[in-house]
Amino acid sequence: MSAPQGSTALRGLKVLDLTRVRAGPACCRVLGDFGADIIKIDAPEGLDKNAGISGDRHGYDMLNLHRNKRSLTLNLKDEDGRALFLELVKGADVVVENFRPDVKTRLGIDYEALSAVNKRIVLASISGFGQTGPAAGRAGFDQIAQGMGGLMGVTGFPGEAPLRAGTAIADLSSGIFAATGILIALTERTTSGKGQWVQTSLLQSQIAMMDFQAARYLVDGDVPAQGGNDHPTVTPMGVVGTSDGHINLGVGGDGQWQAFCDAIDRPDLKEKEAYSTMSGRTENRAQIWNILRPIFKTKTSAQWIELLDQHSVPVGPIYRMDEVFADPQVQHLGMAQAVNDPVRGDVDLVALPIDLSRTPSKIVSSVPDAGEHTNDILAELGLDADRIADLRARNVI
Incomplete structure (x- = not known):
């Protein structure tokens, strides 16, 4: 089965998606909605300790995060599983992961290992706090980054407890920054012929999203305070x-x-x-x-x-x-895009907020079931039915 075809903007780009939760999937969503072939690497049944962290496979969050992908189950802790992954890397353009920094090294799929089999590969790594440094090994979630990155310190009314934003600002901006870095690295590759390692983190992204509030401190030494619903510098x-x-x-x-x-x-x-x-x-x-x-x-x-x-x-x-999506301007902009899910039927998902005049983004398929495309993807690597059956029997796939 071939990859779903929608936008032609990134057609021909192959991305191996090792991500989970939100930041990494948000990155791959940008690429997939513009036509890249996204191969989502799922763990074989029973091996994923993070299974269900984003809800049911066909729940609203997974539907919205993992559309426009194919799914391959692969046990990366198994020697044969790792070998298969490196075979996939040989024909891929991008690998995206958001493990803790040391995990990819332990699995043998860090940038050095990937570039050894494909010098053109772009590895994008999204972490909580960066790949190195005193906090690199800590577990990171969006709200932790909101607090450390300064957002919660300026959110809420003066004198009240710090307040988180009502959506995952650090996660989502990390995904967007990672996608931006990937596209920059791919553009640079056209002249150098080499891939590179793209890195961002929830902490870095959250600080960057503070923008003028952060610059206000760095340039003038002014520490922004909570302002409730008032703009910090403009009235009314x-x-x-x-x-x-x-x-x-x-x-x-x-x-x-x-x-x-x-x-x-x-x-x-x-x-x-x-x-x-x-x-x-x-x-x-x-x-x-x-x-x-x-x-x-x-x-x-x-x-x-x-x-x-x-x-x-x-x-x-x-x-x-409900009022957002009932607004005539929102409807005109097409921010709700329809797709058919085999479990949920026809549903609307949140469109990308990027319009291209010739090759717009498009949602063409819902979240794949884990391993839905395993046979097809391995057949593309040249594995025959007997080899695939053997790998499945040993829980490698």
Whole structure:
């Protein structure tokens, strides 16, 4: 059985996927949705101690993370299993793994071992804290990285306990950074003829995602604090209550402030010198919000959004997830893509947020059952039915 065909952007690229949980699968998802042949390496039944960590095989998380892949079961701790894996490496372009740093060395599939059989191979490693250093061997999860990377230190309301973000920011950004590194390494390979080792970690990615908050400390020595729903440096930008709920308000530059004052029928505010600049408004943040909160209680969320849109003032609703996918703009963008799953039937999955004009991403197949394509993939390596049967009998596959 050939690999599912969707986008042609990365057609011909073969990726061996050794990943589990979220960061690694998120990386491979980018490549698979753009047409790479992703071979997911699953452990034979009973050998995976992490089985079920992302829920049922055909549950929402596995469906969303492992679409557009083929599955091969392979016991990498077995000598024959490792030999088969290295045979696959000879014809592959990329290997992606997110084991603890020492595991691939113990298994004999580190970069040195892989490049010895294929000098063009790109190995992408995603770890919790980096491949080396005092914390390299520690177990890492997204929330741990959120805490160590500074996100939880600025999230939540002042004086309250640190708060995690409501999605796996460190995991997902690590996957995206790894995919970016892979594509850079593949591009460089076209001139050098050599692969290389791409590395990222949840900790590095989380720090990078702090962006201006991190630069604020590095450049000015200013340690950002919790700000609740207020923007750290811009006012008024945050959540404000209306007569029937809450909306997000984003008044940035001085021109937007003037348009905003006109929209709420308070021209006197734009004439007040203390509020005339962005820095002045932030210095007087409490005063401004005290003025605005009762004003916004006079209309519904929908009324405020319509009014402020008319004045080109950034504003938006605060949705629950069902409302997100009901929004006409979200539907127009196609952020829910349909696929048929043999167990769940027709389901919608979350699309990639990248549009290419000629070779867009496409979801063409659901999560494969563990080992669903084992016979096909090994046959592509030249193994006959008797050899495959022998390997299966010995639980190598």
